[in-house]
Amino acid sequence: MTERLRVHVDPDKCQGHARCKALAPELFELDEYGNAHEAGDGIVPPGLEDKAWLAKSNCPEIAIEVIEE
Amino acid sequence: MSDVSQPAAHPPVTDWVHDFDHTAPQWTEDPFPIWDELRAASPVVHTERFLGCYMPTTYEAVREIANDTEHFSSRRIIVRDVRPEVTRNAAPPITSDPPVHKPAKQLLLPPFTPDAMKKLEPRMRAICNELIDGFIAEGKVDAAARYAKYIPVRAIAHMLGIPESDSDLFINWIHMILELGIKDESKLLQAVQEMSAYFRAHIEERTSKPTGDLISYLMNARDKEGQPLEESHVLGSLRLLLIAGIDTTWSAIGSSLWHLARTPADRERLIAEPGLIPIAVEELLRAYSPVTMAREVVKETTISGCPVKAGNMVLLSFPAANRDPKVFPDADKVVIDRRENRHAAFGLGIHRCVGSNLARMEMQVALEEWLKRIPDFRLDPAGPVTWSQGTVRGPRQLPFLFGKAM
Numbered sequence: 184m185t186e187r188l189r190v191h192v193d194p195d196k197c198q199g200h201a202r203c204k205a206l207a208p209e210l211f212e213l214d215e216y217g218n219a220h221e222a223g224d225g226i227v228p229p230g231l232e233d234k235a236w237l238a239k240s241n242c243p244e245i246a247i248e249v250i251e252e
Numbered sequence: 253m254s255d256v257s258q259p260a261a262h263p264p265v266t267d268w269v270h271d272f273d274h275t276a277p278q279w280t281e282d283p284f285p286i287w288d289e290l291r292a293a294s295p296v297v298h299t300e301r302f303l304g305c306y307m308p309t310t311y312e313a314v315r316e317i318a319n320d321t322e323h324f325s326s327r328r329i330i331v332r333d334v335r336p337e338v339t340r341n342a343a344p345p346i347t348s349d350p351p352v353h354k355p356a357k358q359l360l361l362p363p364f365t366p367d368a369m370k371k372l373e374p375r376m377r378a379i380c381n382e383l384i385d386g387f388i389a390e391g392k393v394d395a396a397a398r399y400a401k402y403i404p405v406r407a408i409a410h411m412l413g414i415p416e417s418d419s420d421l422f423i424n425w426i427h428m429i430l431e432l433g434i435k436d437e438s439k440l441l442q443a444v445q446e447m448s449a450y451f452r453a454h455i456e457e458r459t460s461k462p463t464g465d466l467i468s469y470l471m472n473a474r475d476k477e478g479q480p481l482e483e484s485h486v487l488g489s490l491r492l493l494l495i496a497g498i499d500t501t502w503s504a505i506g507s508s509l510w511h512l513a514r515t516p517a518d519r520e521r522l523i524a525e526p527g528l529i530p531i532a533v534e535e536l537l538r539a540y541s542p543v544t545m546a547r548e549v550v551k552e553t554t555i556s557g558c559p560v561k562a563g564n565m566v567l568l569s570f571p572a573a574n575r576d577p578k579v580f581p582d583a584d585k586v587v588i589d590r591r592e593n594r595h596a597a598f599g600l601g602i603h604r605c606v607g608s609n610l611a612r613m614e615m616q617v618a619l620e621e622w623l624k625r626i627p628d629f630r631l632d633p634a635g636p637v638t639w640s641q642g643t644v645r646g647p648r649q650l651p652f653l654f655g656k657a658m
């Protein structure tokens with residue numbers, strides 16, 4: 184069985200660089216200040232795993248967690 | 253009595269590790285080998301110049317300081333020869349510390365979200381093309397002075413609701429504050445006064461005729477208690493938006509074009525794969541980050557094992573952090589499709605650049621429009637490329653040949 188991935192943004196660390204939204208628009212949403220949170224429950228639909236890792240490795244604040252469930 | 257208008261002389265640097273000077277010509281021209289030397293020596297180096305100043309040289313040390321608002325204050329944001337008294341509301345939120353920082357920052361964030369920037373994009377494309385129309389027939393151009401320079405200034409003027417045709421006036425103020433002001437206090441004060449007077453007149457106009465621009469937005473803003481901002485806060489934020497919005501992105505666009513002029517393989521790849529431009533922009537931001545910020549040490553602490561003492565300034569070099577090979581493999585190479593790139597070009601922590609979404613959009617549009625119309629260009633061997641000094645680094649003269657002139 185392949186593992187399922189979930190993304191999570193730590194709201195205390197996020198400073199709204201918006202890199203996650205640019206790289207993985209399906210997985211993240213921005214609020215009115217431009218700060219990010221995961222879309223829905225954060226579960227990464229099959230095929231978007233790469234984008235989840237890419238967002239994580241590009242967040243300057245190390246605010247994104249990718250959890251393997 | 254010493255005359256503050258007299259620029260201080262800086263003796264030449266003979267020992268970069270213990271006596272660095274970011275205003276030295278060698279640093280201005282080519283700082284990269286100097287940063288490597290400093291980083292090899294220590295994660296934090298110190299100079300007696302500028303009344304005492306540290307510089308973190310690694311990504312980790314920069315990150316530690318940027319996230320530590322207890323020991324490091326943002327009340328001074330330029331490393332200079334003098335430390336005049338701190339003025340209240342100098343340029344909030346960039347000059348504020350917690351807890352006053354947050355509300356001032358939150359006020360400025362909504363107008364600069366990625367969605368807000370999308371609405372501005374058509375105007376940006378038009379500006380870029382108007383500029384290109386002005387020189388394309390000549391076959392040669394100073395791409396810094398006639399292209400990169402005017403894109404961000406016209407964008408921010410458009411957002412603030414002040415005439416784009418006043419661009420040269422704004423550019424001169426920035427030069428007086430960020431370059432001449434490092435060594436000459438009177439130039440800085442003069443520019444700040446002129447800017448404040450300029451904005452006061454625009455505020456006056458809008459009291460009877462409100463507009464939909466950023467000046468009206470700040471005038472209409474209310475704090476938690478429902479009170480309007482103090483006039484000094486409105487003026488400080490307006491000055492900040494104008495100062496921060498101009499030579500930073502102008503430098504980033506200029507450095508990017510400079511790189512593409514010297515690297516035909518990257519240029520051809522971006523022309524063939526325009527979808528790669530946003531990724532390439534991130535790498536160009538990493539490799540040629542324009543902005544170095546400052547902090548003041550207000551409480552003794554330790555950074556990456558190095559003790560730092562209160563009363564010193566910190567040259568918070570995001571550009572040097574972005575060249576740290578521990579975080580970026582092949583840090584000295586420009587890899588335009590670099591996948592892992594958590595660069596700090598827009599700062600880290602609570603002072604993350606408010607205009608980062610604007611700057612990214614401007615850079616993407618400026619490169620796209622340029623490459624569409626002038627795909628083939630190179631440096632003109634007849635003219636020099638010169639770089640700005642101090643807080644913001646980028647080409648100020650960038651002579652190109654293209655089309656028939658090649």
Ligand code: SF4
Binds near residue numbers: 218242246
């Ligand atoms: S990239 Fe990181 S800091 Fe930026 S919006 Fe996303 S989570 Fe926040």
